[in-house]
Each structure stands twice: as C-alpha cells, then as structure tokens.
Amino acid sequence: MLYAKISLYCSFEERQARRMKLVENVMPNKAYLFKHRTVTPDRHGYSVYHAHQGLELLYVEQGEGHVIIEQQLVPIRPGTIYCFQPYQLHRVHALTSPEQPYIRSILVFEPIVFEPFLSSFPEMRAFLHKLWKEKLPFQAFEVGDIRELYTVLQNEVNAANGEGLVETHALGIVALLRRLRIVLAADGGSPQKLPYREIRLAEKAMAWLEVHYKEEFSLQRLAAELHISPYYLSHMFKVDTGGSLTEYVTAKRLREACLLLQNTDLSVAEIALRIGLATASHFIHTFKKHMGTTPLKFRQLSQKLYMPPDGF
Numbered sequence: 087m088l089y090a091k092i093s094l095y096c097s098f099e100e101r102q103a104r105r106m107k108l109v110e111n112v113m114p115n116k117a118y119l120f121k122h123r124t125v126t127p128d129r130h131g132y133s134v135y136h137a138h139q140g141l142e143l144l145y146v147e148q149g150e151g152h153v154i155i156e157q158q159l160v161p162i163r164p165g166t167i168y169c170f171q172p173y174q175l176h177r178v179h180a181l182t183s184p185e186q187p188y189i190r191s192i193l194v195f196e197p198i199v200f201e202p203f204l205s206s207f208p209e210m211r212a213f214l215h216k217l218w219k220e221k222l223p224f225q226a227f228e229v230g231d232i233r234e235l236y237t238v239l240q241n242e243v244n245a246a247n248g249e250g251l252v253e254t255h256a257l258g259i260v261a262l263l264r265r266l267r268i269v270l271a272a273d274g275g276s277p278q279k280l281p282y283r284e285i286r287l288a289e290k291a292m293a294w295l296e297v298h299y300k301e302e303f304s305l306q307r308l309a310a311e312l313h314i315s316p317y318y319l320s321h322m323f324k325v326d327t328g329g330s331l332t333e334y335v336t337a338k339r340l341r342e343a344c345l346l347l348q349n350t351d352l353s354v355a356e357i358a359l360r361i362g363l364a365t366a367s368h369f370i371h372t373f374k375k376h377m378g379t380t381p382l383k384f385r386q387l388s389q390k391l392y393m394p395p396d397g398f
Contacts, residue, residue, distance in 0.1 A: 117199035118255045119192070122240040123147065123233075126180065127187035133328035135177040137341040139348075139388070140194040141218055142170040143262060144178070147233060149188035151180040153226070154327055157292035160226050162188075167266060169217055169225045172197075173348075175341045179328040191236040195259055203256040210260065213267050229269045235261060287312070288326035291319065292334065299338045300362040305331065339363065340376055347385045354381050 119140070126132045131151075144167065151162045154177040155170070162180060170176050180188035197218040204211040216222070239258035246254040290312055298308075308331070309316040323331050339361040346357045358369035373381050 117196040117252070118259075119194040120239065120243060120255060120258070121192040122236055123189060123191055125187050125189050126182050127184045129183050131182050131328070132178065132180040132188050135175075135327070135329045135333055135337055137173045137175045137337060137344070138194070139172055139344070140196050141172060142168075142192065142194045143266075144168040144170065145191045145193075145229075145232065145236065147189040147191065148186070149180045149182070149190065150186070151178070151188070153178050154292075155225050157289055157296060159286060159289060159326065163226075163228065165228060165230045165232075167227045167229050169222070169227070171218065171222070171225075173341050173344050175334075175337055177327055177329060191233075193239075193259065193262065195255065200256050200259055203253075203260065207260075210263060210267070214263060217263075227266060227270060229266060232265060235265060286326055287314070287319065287322045291323055291331065295331075295335060295338060299335055299342075300360065302362065302364075303332075303335050336372065336376070340373065343369070343373060343381065344377075344384070347381055348388045357381070 117140075135154075146162055146164055146166050146168070148164050149162050153160045153162060153168055155168070155174070160168070162178075168176075168178075182188045197214060201211065201214060204214060239254075239261070242254050242258065243251065291308060294308060294311055295303075305316045305320065309319045312319060320331060323329075323334075327334070342361050343357055346352055346360060350357075352360070353366075354369060355366040358364070358366050361369070363369045363372065370380060373379075373384070377384060379387070
C-alpha cells in the first residue's frame, strides 16, 4: 500500500477511494519515504485523513486550507513545516485549483532506524527525541523558503543506489533537522502557535471523541452534549474538516489499534474491546479494510521493521 497521492490522471472515484485509507502502512518494506514536490491542481481539492508509522515532516511550498493536528485546525501556510508524530491522527485539507495548486514535499522516516546516525551529535539527537516522543506544544513551524534543501536531497537520492540510499536519506534528515532547529532558535523563526481563534464546532466534537471514542459511537449523544442538532453537527464537521464524523472515529480507533499492536502483547480480542469495537471479527474486518492487512500480520511486520539493521 503506497502513500496516498492524488494523481492528475485519476478519476474522481479513484481519488475518493484513495482518500479512504485512514491508517496507512506508508513504508511497507523500508524505513523511509521521500516525495519531492508533489503537485495537486484539480478542483476537487486534496483531503487526506490518516495516521501512519514513522515521523513525518511535511513542507508546504504553496497552498491554502488547514491541517488538523491534536483536535486543532491549523492554517496551511507556504514556507511551513508540519510535524506529525508516529500514528498521530491528522488531516490535510487543501483547497486547490489549476491556478492555485497544492505543492508539498514529504519526508517520512522511522526515528528508531535513523537515530544511530546522530550518535556523534547529542544535541541533534535530543532534538529528534523531542519531535519523536515528547508532547509538542506546537507542530507547525514557519521556516521560510527551503525548497533548495529538498531539491538537493532529491538530486542526491537520484544519484544514489542500493545501500547508499539509506545513508543519503539519513544525511538529508540530518540537514533538515539542523535547519529546523536553527530556525526555531533564531529570533525570526517562530512556531505557529495554537489555537489561532475561537474554538470551532469540529474541534469541540473531536475533543469529546478523544475521551469517548472507546464507547459505542452515537451521533445523537454527541450532538446533545454540544447542544446542537445531529444534522447541523454532521454538516459543519464536514465543512470544517472535509470528512465525516464516522471517518474520524474509525481513524482514531485504528490509530490506537496500531499503537497497541506495535507496543503490547494484547490479543486481537482485547484490542478490539479497548478501541470500542464489540467483537474481534468486526475489528479484523475494519482493520483489513483500511490497512490492507490483518492485525496479526501488521504486528509481525512492525516487529521485523523495528529490528536494528546490520551494523548498528
């Protein structure tokens, strides 16, 4: 299963099908993914709601809309890096047109695999740990025009081959982390602080679901808690996020399931109950539908991925 990318030549139905991958295995056979300057110009927009393994650094070159991170709506701004932690649920909702396309570069990597490359740089290693493991007060960083950095990395990736690709990506990650750290330390480098405005209805709904997603979902109950009608709640959530409440609940549950499969020895039945699904069969069906594999196979793949590579 490849990272979701909206092709210029796909039909609208194909684009919709790709957007339904809520929790993705974006790096099925390797510890990194690099996509340089992906362009989405179609008038249907770009709306991806998912979580995945690895730390993602999304650099926006051009675009408008918003990103959902930690139940907050953050504006999309050119010259900004958005940092998504492993299995952190997020949505990129970009407004696009042929005249104003959404242009971005994406670097996703497994920190545990690339951390040894920073063994001689303790401060950089600590910075990686902060982005990777700590609860971040903000996750949008205004870094300005760093297109050249991504272009250099793309040229080096094109020139590399075989085992040299891992080292090339590692050097690119180090360069990007160094630039990000320098920008944040400088007077001119400031994070996009959250929130920017009055809390919107979608954010209130996501905050409620953060507490109650393990329970059976009821639109009527959520609407009553927020003192609005179910129809208005569904409509405004779609307007604000580009997706439905059902999609959000499913993505939230699958994100938690991936973490439990990766970090615990709990059985499939126990995990199903912990994420609010009544039966193991329902959990397996839902997981396979969105992940493209069964929970047990996902666990086995994760264990193989987190085995240290030779030489470390």
